[in-house]
Amino acid sequence: MKRKLGALEKVDADLPNLQHKIRNDPSSYQDDFVNQYSQYSSLYELFLSSPTTTDDTGLVRLRDLIDFVSHVADCYPSITTGFASDLTRLLELHHATLEAELRDKIVTSLVLLRRKEVIDSNTLLNTLWPLLISTPSKSLRALLFQKILSDLRTSNSKTTNHKLNRSVQTTCYNIIASDPASPKGLWAAKLTRELWRRQVWSDAKAVSIMEIAALSQDAKVVAGGVRFFLGGDQEREEAADEDSDNEGGIDMRQLKHQAGINKKSAKRDKELRAAAAKVKRNQEKKNAPHPLNFSALHLLHDPQGFAEKLFAQHLQPSQPKVRLNLEQKLLVLNLVSRLVGLHKLTLIPLYSYFIKFLTPRQPSVTGFLASLAQASHSLVPPDVLDPLVQKIANEFVSEAAASEVASAGLNGIREVCVRQPLAMNETLLQDLVQYRKSKDKGVQMAARGLLSLYREVGAEMLRKRDRGRDAALKLRSKDGDGGLDRRFGQVDEGGIEGLDLLEKWKEEQGLDEDEEEAKGWENWDAESDSSESGGGWVNVE
């Protein structure tokens, strides 16, 4: 808010001018500074006792004085020793009642003092963080969050400041863990997500913070935690991409052409050279090796337990502790199924949960179908998935249903069967494959997809004429085998590639295998022999 400067102010209280002079020559303006500082102290005491006083009366405002002192505080460290603690005290006691501008000014002054290394990061964060959690003012919260974030980023810019990171991470963890039902944990979750996005915190501890955020009892915190796991890496890539795109678009050829046409001057020369350097820097950045970053899902410390807890807490009970709306439930379900699919976990109650939701009239049913597909993998028992496939087939895929519905159903079934082919039985399969004759393109393609999948995987379930040429040939050749050579849970034997080549090489070398082995066993106790035959007992004292 601009104010008209009175005449007196321009002469006696011209703080910016004085600031500039002090920067150039601190010792000669010490008296002036002491005057200003004593003025600040007396106004400060006033505010300490009655914080609701308006700041705007009179010529000199407290906020201008605070601004001035914080800018030159590092020139007079002996006089301003108590300055930072004064400010923290004022904030702690009266942050709710102070005027907005004064309060914001105090916060920015504290950050400035941190920048000038008058106070350290820990003190600053210990002041700002409790304020962030407890203040009722929206604008102050936004300001504090931004300042905390930028402070953490600058502390980590040159090298990772492990100590600071650890302490802040512990604070965040404790906030969420100590009171799961409070909405204050949202700030810890927000901070962690933002720092993960910027790749400042990319370790397992940050992931554990988001883990308990997802298991907390406040809807917003849960949503924040789950979103982190679902979209974390995507956000990171987007952030990296947008950073690089900003610098793009320098066309060196065009610039050189312009330089040739325009008037030559030192300034234009400098600009051209700067543009060339920028392009070179971008190239180097692109070619630099990407720092190793594990996805959040891989850094989880106990995925089976986490998935179980998530499911048990948020989805399974009919009266969960946290009321989630459909969209949030879908998010949680998506996360659980992704975990199950990624780590091949076993979570049997999950599949019966789906049955209720697989109807065409269910809002966001395609999301449910996608989660189901994610959650199925080769170690899921087929009799668990069977009723699900039946339900989808009954509800979605029929002549009466709209063609989009039918194609959605067929695609869903195909996705499940890709991951667990044993979930299907013969009659159903043969029935579904008939749909490839339907008039609608979508349904046709979906049915054909199912057919080609089973031609590859389990052709003997199909009718003879649907099997196709390659599959039929294979079946006839491996006659005793039975086409569906996968039983549930069967896993290929592992082996080292090229082991037989080693044998071949040994033969070529003319070495006899058996002799080779015997020689290898000869001196196995050689060391112990020599020590006994050496001297007598060696006294080690």
Next chain:
Amino acid sequence: MGSSAKKKREKKSDFKKTKLKVGKARPKNTNATDTSLAAKSIILKQQSLSETSRDATALFHHNLSLVSSSNAKQRENALQYLTTACVTAGKEGLPQSAGAIVAKAQPYLLDGDKNVRQQVLKLLKALPAGEIGPLDQILLYTKAGMVHLADDIKLFSLDVMDWLLHTNAEAVMACPGGWMKTLRTFQNLLSWHGGQMANGAVANGKWSATKTASNKLGSNKLLVHQLGTLANLLAIGLTAPPVDPLAAAKRAAQRFPLHQLDAHLVSKKSNPFAYLNLFGAVRDVESEVYDDADERIAVFRELGLLETFSEGAREAKKEAGEVGRAASGVEKALRLAEVG
């Protein structure tokens, strides 16, 4: 002309059926009408058109709120009205207590406009002295004014200080920090730090000149006033009130069966145990309350202020004229501290 591609497209879109999206809500049909309504009304501010003028209390409150207006002239008028109202209040008393009026008016002791400041002082003088209540805040504002950067405000706040000492000296001493902090303020103002600041110091290899005490030629009015007020403060602070040995005996005789009645009566003033500072923050030496003159003398000497002040007064006395006379007044007051 032949039908253009655009026309063909438009005709086709009339008959197109929107594709069903599985699991999403059906889109609203194009002939749906929105029947929600919001009532609007125009509100005019009411102006009171009554013929009788407002009564005194209403006017008083109105003016009290006008004190915080942004127009300097309006502030001055409002304060003037309040002053006359207080003077003519008589026995009915004021619509607001004196404490509330003071709380409203005291920030304007530091106001930029000269007339406003003068009016505030007149208002404070017009209020009945006993009812103003604790003087902490006024004292803080006065001290802030004394170290203010504008000379006008400095001069003015010395006037306020004089008035405070004249009317309410005991109350001033009873404020936390009333004695020591005020002395410190004076010390900083006059730069009597006892030889810590050497002239022409060489620091960091750069020579820089320090300012001397007398800034401008011929404008020593401020310095004279400061020394005068300081002398006043010291005189009041370091003298013990005259003790009347017979008064206590007389009072005891009057109430013969009862003994030490004053200690057992319920106190008439509010917050009688404020001096114990039971629930407040810990106070350091400077912000303690020093009720007794002996205590004040003791603290004065303890912190070495006696020497620094004497030296400063001696230096000031060397400059002849008004300044010298004022300085000798200070010296006289300091002599009270040397005794005993």
